[in-house]
Amino acid sequence: MLDTSSRVAFDEDHAMFRETVRKVFDRALLPNLDRFEVESSVDRPFWLACGEAGLLCPTVKEEYGGLGLDFGYNAVVDEELAYAGSSAGITLQSDIVAEYIERYGSKEQREKYLPRMVTGEVITAIAMTEPGAGSDLQGIRTTAKRDGNHYVINGSKTYITNGQLADLVIVVAKTEPDLGAKGTSLILVERGVEGFERGRNLDKIGQHSADTSELFFQDVRVPMTNCLGEENKGFIYLMSQLPQERLSIAIQAHAAAQRAFDEAVAFVKDRRAFGKTVFDFQNTKFTLADLKTQLQIGWAHLDWALQRHVQGKLTTAEASAAKLWHTEMQGRVIDAALQLHGGAGYMNEYMVARLWRDARVTRIFGGTSEIMKEVVSRSI
Numbered sequence: 001m002l003d004t005s006s007r008v009a010f011d012e013d014h015a016m017f018r019e020t021v022r023k024v025f026d027r028a029l030l031p032n033l034d035r036f037e038v039e040s041s042v043d044r045p046f047w048l049a050c051g052e053a054g055l056l057c058p059t060v061k062e063e064y065g066g067l068g069l070d071f072g073y074n075a076v077v078d079e080e081l082a083y084a085g086s087s088a089g090i091t092l093q094s095d096i097v098a099e100y101i102e103r104y105g106s107k108e109q110r111e112k113y114l115p116r117m118v119t120g121e122v123i124t125a126i127a128m129t130e131p132g133a134g135s136d137l138q139g140i141r142t143t144a145k146r147d148g149n150h151y152v153i154n155g156s157k158t159y160i161t162n163g164q165l166a167d168l169v170i171v172v173a174k175t176e177p178d179l180g181a182k183g184t185s186l187i188l189v190e191r192g193v194e195g196f197e198r199g200r201n202l203d204k205i206g207q208h209s210a211d212t213s214e215l216f217f218q219d220v221r222v223p224m225t226n227c228l229g230e231e232n233k234g235f236i237y238l239m240s241q242l243p244q245e246r247l248s249i250a251i252q253a254h255a256a257a258q259r260a261f262d263e264a265v266a267f268v269k270d271r272r273a274f275g276k277t278v279f280d281f282q283n284t285k286f287t288l289a290d291l292k293t294q295l296q297i298g299w300a301h302l303d304w305a306l307q308r309h310v311q312g313k314l315t316t317a318e319a320s321a322a323k324l325w326h327t328e329m330q331g332r333v334i335d336a337a338l339q340l341h342g343g344a345g346y347m348n349e350y351m352v353a354r355l356w357r358d359a360r361v362t363r364i365f366g367g368t369s370e371i372m373k374e375v376v377s378r379s380i
């Protein structure tokens, strides 16, 4: 169990919420963890179980069916999910998409989607990346051209989390291609609209239970009322949501690293070699001491970042630094934890193997480590 006894970012209500999250995961996630990996996706009953218990989109206001809580509650779910060893895309819905719809959506859009996102009946995705543009989002080529009262969308997206399951996708498209970033808009596209097709569920190194897909748009007609917020303001919206997105990834990275450490401690205290436990070797103790130090400092930093974010003060540069440090640390900690397992660590039946392969992508998605350094350096 994730030890939260020395955390300072949470109060008693968060602690009670954490108990609920654990109970739901014990019932609806842990027994299905391996099946979800094999099936390359979590299933809808899992989403509905999370929704029923209030785990989805906790920050959404009560008038839209949510609990109107602070982001600390999202963080609780993020931590428990990552500690459980799951890469389910529920955090993308709660931490990223819900925020876009609540903040920039019209009253109609909020009323239409948020209540069912909270229950898990509507699963969402956000489609920015394209085969030709990832880090350099200004280079996207998907267009949404006006035709009467409609947009006609053409283009393709790739690596989209929840791509197979999504009922609603926020598509980043150029409404005024000549204006570059200033001609970018966010357009809502629902499942089943003619011309909107999903490609295959992509075969990834890790995060097998998070479905990740290509999406294709061929002459997809949607009403202009599907524009989220103001036309041509999409890039500004994307930039302003970065702190929360990056903090969410940092939190999950750290909780996964903690799980790998805890797994390693349990393993080395049990495993024997040369007449003693592996824990008894000084190398093991020093390695674990080093990892424990990084984890302790990391939790303190995350609590600081979380409190700052809840107060609305976390800057993009600070959140980028958090993502950079915590995901790089995750890679180091989990690799060392796997090494302490010896050959067992390379076997998929051990949790540390899954944590290791799932960790690799956190230095890439949500902005690569190199882009994080770019962003941080701009604040110097």
Ligand SMILES: Cc1cc2nc3c(=O)[nH]c(=O)nc-3n(C[C@H](O)[C@H](O)[C@H](O)COP(=O)(O)OP(=O)(O)OC[C@H]3O[C@@H](n4cnc5c(N)ncnc54)[C@H](O)[C@@H]3O)c2cc1C
Pocket: 125, 126, 127, 128, 129, 132, 133, 134, 135, 136, 158, 159, 160, 161, 162, 204, 207, 212, 361, 364, 365, 366, 367, 368, 369, 370, 371, 374
């Ligand atoms: C599992 C997974 C899930 C994802 N989920 C989503 C999703 O839900 N929605 C979505 O829109 N996208 C998603 N992505 C896409 C992800 O955000 C991009 O892959 C990421 O931003 C990097 O873009 P890219 O793959 O095009 O790499 P590129 O931009 O081509 O980068 C290639 C290399 O060049 C480096 N590089 C690029 N620019 C610079 C620079 N200025 N300075 C130094 N180095 C640079 C990069 O750091 C990297 O090392 C997902 C990706 C994965 C793997």
